[in-house]
Amino acid sequence: DTAVSQTPKYLVTQMGNDKSIKCEQNLGHDTMYWYKQDSKKFLKIMFSYNNKELIINETVPNRFSPKSPDKAHLNLHINSLELGDSAVYFCASSQVSGRSLKGVAFFGQGTRLTVV
Amino acid sequence: AQTVTQSQPEMSVQEAETVTLSCTYDTSESDYYLFWYKQPPSRQMILVIRQEAYKQQNATENRFSVNFQKAAKSFSLKISDSQLGDAAMYFCAYRRGGGADGLTFGKGTHLIIQP
Numbered sequence: 001d002t003a004v005s006q007t008p009k010y011l012v013t014q015m016g017n018d019k020s021i022k023c024e025q026n027l028g029h030d031t032m033y034w035y036k037q038d039s040k041k042f043l044k045i046m047f048s049y050n051n052k053e054l055i056i057n058e059t060v061p062n063r064f065s066p067k068s069p070d071k072a073h074l075n076l077h078i079n080s081l082e083l084g085d086s087a088v089y090f091c092a093s094s095q096v097s098g099r100s101l102k103g104v105a106f107f108g109q110g111t112r113l114t115v116v
Numbered sequence: 117a118q119t120v121t122q123s124q125p126e127m128s129v130q131e132a133e134t135v136t137l138s139c140t141y142d143t144s145e146s147d148y149y150l151f152w153y154k155q156p157p158s159r160q161m162i163l164v165i166r167q168e169a170y171k172q173q174n175a176t177e178n179r180f181s182v183n184f185q186k187a188a189k190s191f192s193l194k195i196s197d198s199q200l201g202d203a204a205m206y207f208c209a210y211r212r213g214g215g216a217d218g219l220t221f222g223k224g225t226h227l228i229i230q231p
Contacts, residue, residue: 045219103166103211105219
């Protein structure tokens with residue numbers, strides 16, 4: 001009964017390929033996110049989705065696109081992968097309305113993407 | 117834009133001792149949240165403690181407590197009775213109170229526990 005799950009955990013692919021990372025949350029949260037953690041461990045927000053609407057897109061190349069089929073899922077599609085895309089990608093969810101645990105982000109286990 | 121600064125890239129503490137990790141932030145908002153997350157070698161991001169800016173009382177969770185100084189924009193984490201399992205990267209994070217903003221993270225502090 002994992003709260004936020006993402007697949008796959010590891011992904012090795014060649015430059016130029018297109019890949020997707022899936023994320024699902026069973027917490028009933030209203031907002032989901034994608035973060036990128038680089039080789040120096042720095043974490044940066046990429047996207048957030050609230051009620052199927054993209055709220056934030058932080059200077060991310062348009063090769064990256066989030067897709068949310070429903071409130072419980074936020075998948076990350078990456079086109080034309082580049083060496084610099086190698087990183088760990090985290091999915092997260094939180095409840096931004098109401099007061100209970102408001103703002104607390106629950107993270108998936110991360111996907112280590114390696115582009116060769 | 118909000119920024120979060122962790123000035124200690126690495127800290128070391130003896131098992132059973134107390135250690136304090138520093139964090140400062142910059143914001144013009146009055147409604148916000150502050151967090152400490154732990155990332156062990158397993159890579160999982162684990163919430164350690166959470167502080168709401170409107171609450172003056174410092175948050176505590178068992179051996180973990182914070183010193184929240186709102187005027188100074190400081191949010192340090194104190195770990196008492198350090199245990200080997202506390203060894204991890206610790207990230208300080210900020211989130212604006214309203215809206216669906218994500219977290220703004222500091223660069224992290226690598227905590228080493230000496231047996």
